[in-house]
Amino acid sequence: MFTPESRRADFPSLEGRSYFNTAAEGIPPLSVLHALEQYGQDKLLGMDGRAKHEAVWDRAKQELADAYGLSTDEVSFCSCSSEAFNLAALALQLQPGDEVVINDLDFPAGSTPWLQESSPATVKVWKSRDFALHPDDLKPLLSPRTRLVTTSLVSFFNGFKIDVPEVTRLVRAHSPALFALDVTQGLGRIPLELSDVDLIISSTHKWILASHGGGLVGVPAHRAAEWTVPAGGWFNLQNAFEADRFEKTVTKQGAASFSVGMPNYPAIYAIEAGLSYIRQQSIPKINDYCQPLYDHCFAELNKLDVEMLTPSDPANQAGIMAFRHPDAERIYKHLHAENIHLMYHAGRLRIAIHGYNSEADVERLLAGIHSAVKS
Known part of the structure; x- marks a missing residue:
């Protein structure tokens, strides 16, 4: 990931292009594509392939457990982060008078289940100031009625990164709430500290460089009862094929209850390969490699006539930075024509720097932005 040679070997599709849109779609290494091919070969075995699928499932669970700092009994998989949050809403069984705290910097997956008409809870919004979430603004939103605080x-x-220990301290001190954390934009890019988080969720097609169709769920054992999903299915049940199966359901506890049906084994193969690749590269090494590139890019953007949307405090930065410009769409099209890829939406440009980006990529990006802004 860190040398021209390893980049060409692992990411041949990046030859000739500078890719800064990992926060939307990660570029998989060849090992992930080979894993998907292996799934196809195993699927050709029919029922005899099930043992091979299950072996990959077990290896993927171990990789995820290591990434989350949990045991294999405390992690599982579903189809995507949106499904995970909707299943979490089922598990909570909220009642009128309950309160949920979301925030206005969050992705819809973690916020919208609680805004549905069918949800009886009162939703409070932790509002950002200067594009940052301040703990002092969270404290007044917490009460004895708060059941959940959820955030990315x-x-x-x-790219604003919250202070997880500070947020969990506030939640514990001022409410009985559970704390759910979406780590999609951090897992695979920065070291994680998740020791006091009650529910951990992530997508799979971004920084861990796997495929679509996966959701990564972590539930610490001491929170298993609170996060047991009362859903029909079979993979999530202890007695799906027992003699009493038409009389009652016995649901597996905690993370296992989020895997309600036949696993998406193609995604599981990709997840195992992606997490394995990231582990072998080492997240601390990825972060140490990327940080100077990020700092240089951030500093140079601040010299231009753009509106930075990412706070300047390094403690609140990760792999993403964003800015606005009146001609953002033109800048985006100019860069795209030069085979420089980033995200554009409604006047906002977003840059994501991962381990397969090089110093030359960053200089090329900055030159392209500088030229487009000046023109």
């Missing part, structure tokens, strides 16, 4: 570790909007 790193905001998809501008």
Whole structure:
């Protein structure tokens, strides 16, 4: 990931292009594509392939457990982060008078289940100031009625990273709430500290460089009862094929209850390969490699006539930065024509720097932005 040679070997599709849109779609290494091919070969075995699928499932669970700092009994998989949050809403069984705290820098997956008409809870919004979430603004929103505080570790909007220990301290001190954390924009890019988080969720097609169709769920054992999903299915049940199966359901506890049906084994193969690749590269090494590139890019953007949306405090930064410009769409099209890829939406440009980006990529990006802004 860190040398021209390893980049060409693992990411041949990046030859000739500079890719800064990992926060939307990660570029998989060849090992992930080979894993998907292996799934196809195993599927050709029919029922005899099930043992091979299950072996990959077990390896993927171990990789995820290591990434989350949990045991294999405390992690599982579903189809995507949106499904995970909707299943979490089922598990909570909210009642009128209950309160849920969301925030305005979060991705819709973690916020919208609680805004549905069918949800009886009162939703409070932790509002950002200067594109940052301040703990002092969270404290007044907490009460004895707060059942859940949910947020992303790193905001998809501008890369703002919350202080997890500080937020959990506030939640514990001022409410009985559970704390759910979406680590989609951090897992695979920055070291994680998740020791006091009650529910951990992530997508799979971004920084861990896997495929679509996966959701990564972590539930610490001491929170298993609170996060047991009362859903029909079979993979999530202890007695799906027992003699009493038409009389009652016995649901597996905690994370296992989020896997309600036949696993999406193609995604599981990709997840195992992606997490394995990231582990072998080492997240601390990825972060140490990327940080100077990020700092240089951020500093140079601040010299231009753009509106930075990412706070300047390094403690609240991760792999993403974003800015606005009146001609953002033109800048985006100019860069795209030069085979420089980043995200554009409604006047906002977002840059994501991962381990397969090089110093030359960053200089090329900055030159392209500088030229487009000046013109």
